[in-house]
Amino acid sequence: xxxxxxxxxxxxxxxxxxxxxxxxxxxxxxxxxxxxxxxxxxxxxxxxxxxxxxxxxxxxxxxxxxxxxxxxxxxxxxxxxxxxxxxxxxxxxxxxxxxxxxxxxxxxxxxxxxxxxxxxxxxxxxxxxxxxxxxxxxxxxxxxxxxxxxxxxxxxxxxxxxxxxxxxxxxxxxxxxxxxxxxxxxxxxxxxxxxxxxxxxxxxxxxxxxxxxxxxxxxxxxxxxxxxxxxxxxxxxxxxxxxxxxxxxxxxxxxxxxxxxxxxxxxxxxxxxxxxxxxxxxxxxxxxxxxxxxxxxxxxxxxxxxxxxxxxxxxxxxxxxxxxxxxxxxxxxxxxxxxxxxxxxxxxxxxxxxxxxxxxxxxxxxxxxxxxxxxxxxxxxxxxxxxxxxxxxxxxxxxxxxxxxxxxxxxxxxxxxxxxxxxxxxxxxxxxxxxxxxxxxxxxxxxxxxxxxxxxxxxxxxxxxxxxxxxxxxxxxxxxxxxxxxxxxxxxxxxxxxxxxxxxxxxxxxxxxxxxxxxxxxxxxxxxxxxxxxxxxxxxxxxxxxxxxxxxxxxxxxxxxxxxxxxxxxxxxxxxxx
Numbered sequence: 001x002x003x004x005x006x007x008x009x010x011x012x013x014x015x016x017x018x019x020x021x022x023x024x025x026x027x028x029x030x031x032x033x034x035x036x037x038x039x040x041x042x043x044x045x046x047x048x049x050x051x052x053x054x055x056x057x058x059x060x061x062x063x064x065x066x067x068x069x070x071x072x073x074x075x076x077x078x079x080x081x082x083x084x085x086x087x088x089x090x091x092x093x094x095x096x097x098x099x100x101x102x103x104x105x106x107x108x109x110x111x112x113x114x115x116x117x118x119x120x121x122x123x124x125x126x127x128x129x130x131x132x133x134x135x136x137x138x139x140x141x142x143x144x145x146x147x148x149x150x151x152x153x154x155x156x157x158x159x160x161x162x163x164x165x166x167x168x169x170x171x172x173x174x175x176x177x178x179x180x181x182x183x184x185x186x187x188x189x190x191x192x193x194x195x196x197x198x199x200x201x202x203x204x205x206x207x208x209x210x211x212x213x214x215x216x217x218x219x220x221x222x223x224x225x226x227x228x229x230x231x232x233x234x235x236x237x238x239x240x241x242x243x244x245x246x247x248x249x250x251x252x253x254x255x256x257x258x259x260x261x262x263x264x265x266x267x268x269x270x271x272x273x274x275x276x277x278x279x280x281x282x283x284x285x286x287x288x289x290x291x292x293x294x295x296x297x298x299x300x301x302x303x304x305x306x307x308x309x310x311x312x313x314x315x316x317x318x319x320x321x322x323x324x325x326x327x328x329x330x331x332x333x334x335x336x337x338x339x340x341x342x343x344x345x346x347x348x349x350x351x352x353x354x355x356x357x358x359x360x361x362x363x364x365x366x367x368x369x370x371x372x373x374x375x376x377x378x379x380x381x382x383x384x385x386x387x388x389x390x391x392x393x394x395x396x397x398x399x400x401x402x403x404x405x406x407x408x409x410x411x412x413x414x415x416x417x418x419x420x421x422x423x424x425x426x427x428x429x430x431x432x433x434x435x436x437x438x439x440x441x442x443x444x445x446x447x448x449x450x451x452x453x454x455x456x457x458x459x460x461x462x463x464x465x466x467x468x469x470x471x472x473x474x475x476x477x478x479x480x481x482x483x484x485x486x487x488x489x490x491x492x493x494x495x496x497x498x499x500x501x502x503x504x505x506x507x508x509x510x511x512x513x514x515x516x517x518x519x520x521x522x523x524x525x526x527x528x529x530x531x532x533x534x535x536x537x538x539x540x541x542x543x544x545x546x547x548x549x550x551x552x553x554x555x556x557x558x559x560x561x562x563x564x565x566x567x568x569x570x571x572x573x574x575x576x577x578x
Contacts, residue, residue: 019062019272023066026234035068036066037231038060038068039059040056040071040072043074044086045081047287047308052093053097053324057097057321060099070099073108074087076207076209077109077219078203079217083208106227107209108223109209109210112217114226118261121259123159129157129162129182129184130181132179133154138152148187148189170214170216172204178202182199183222202216221249224236226256240333241274249269250266272331273331279338279491279497281498282305300554312550314548314565314567315345316540320344327340339573346567349540350542353383353542353548354383354389355541358532359473359474360485360487360543362475363403364399364401364402364446364447365450365474367400367450367452368435369451370397370398371398375476377393378395379391379459380394397476399477400426400475401474403472405417407445420434427458427471430452430453431456431463432453434448434449436448475528480529481528481533483532483563485524485526486521486522487565491516491520528563535551542569547565547567549564
């Protein structure tokens, strides 16, 4: 199969959507000569979140499917909010999701000279002018959705005057806010974004890459189309909030192409619906508030919908890619339930995670007819679906930890676990019969007593002699070890945090912070089987019965891993709540 055959074959079997249809038509018409180049262009002013994961998977996935390339580009046009820390974190997150950009790593700041040249060219062509109105005056003259705007009194400055003022802006002669460069389009346009939008503003701020070389910076809406054109992007895929900006995107590139800056055909902007996910907030402002006010423990808090938080929680890159494929791409806004993302993680972890045993709410079980000081090994499979991964030893002794909920002195109907007189199997071990319990002075149960059946060990012929309904997990008291385990749940208890609900006071906004789930994090001390003691940071396991857990990538130490619950074994939020 040739590379071109492979490209066509990959595109043919990939899930179809309206963006692929556009690309397919472009390929049929020969518009780009079969070339597909996309880009992922974050601003380096924060950490990526779940919504960015969808965009990353889409842009890199499209390029991969059509044998093209996706550019990794930073739109660093706002020096006041950008830091190298965010650049590094974004690159790490994209790599973690499994995507590479090779030589195609770019920064908008690399193009500042060319953007400045484009602005000068627009001034010379009479398509841009320096406005000296105040921000308040510009706002007042902009008009409304139903009323046209008013021309600036400076709109008809001569080309020479505009060039002089812009050069002096560039030289640092003016204070911030005294002048701004605007495109000259149409103040009566029904699209407010075409009412002479600002394209350059004065900012006396040091840039994280260019230092103090510039004191004027391009607006994002001006810079972005130019970046696409410089990099020969074919399909510029972005979210729906930029749909109203597309006419300016097209106007600007057409004007610059007319002035000889870029060849045709020009990049095409295509919008898709952003990710709307229940039980989270993806607003950058709200995420910053959660961090700054201490509602979460930093940007990598496992409850926060950032990718660095998701990674620390144990969410997988493959799970995010599975999620992006499952929800697809649409032009219409819709809500995706958090359970869909969680189920994608379960599907991936069920295949990938080895099994281990942990007792999260320990109660001691004493096997009274088992010799003190005696230990024997039981065998447990590392993965029931992957026998090639082999088995591990689980030490069995006289004293074991079991889950507290596995014993009832007076059982309710349908309870098949331990209670006086009942028999259960200790998973991978022996059948035991409960003979009673011990209590302290206050009547609290401190230990469960049982006798074991020596011929009932799992994996031996005698195991078939006993038919029991209960099957309990356990950890040897002598060989297991204490570990910190963090039980994470959804950060918000309501599917739409901050949404007004019946009973709220009229004419008031509901504070999204009021919807924080008070049980979103619990820290417990659990007993783990000895095989878990050697877990390395980011090793993932299914704790049988309890869910999927990961060794914390920050707080785990050699021989002392700390575990975070990634997700439960099944959806505990079904039917509207826990």
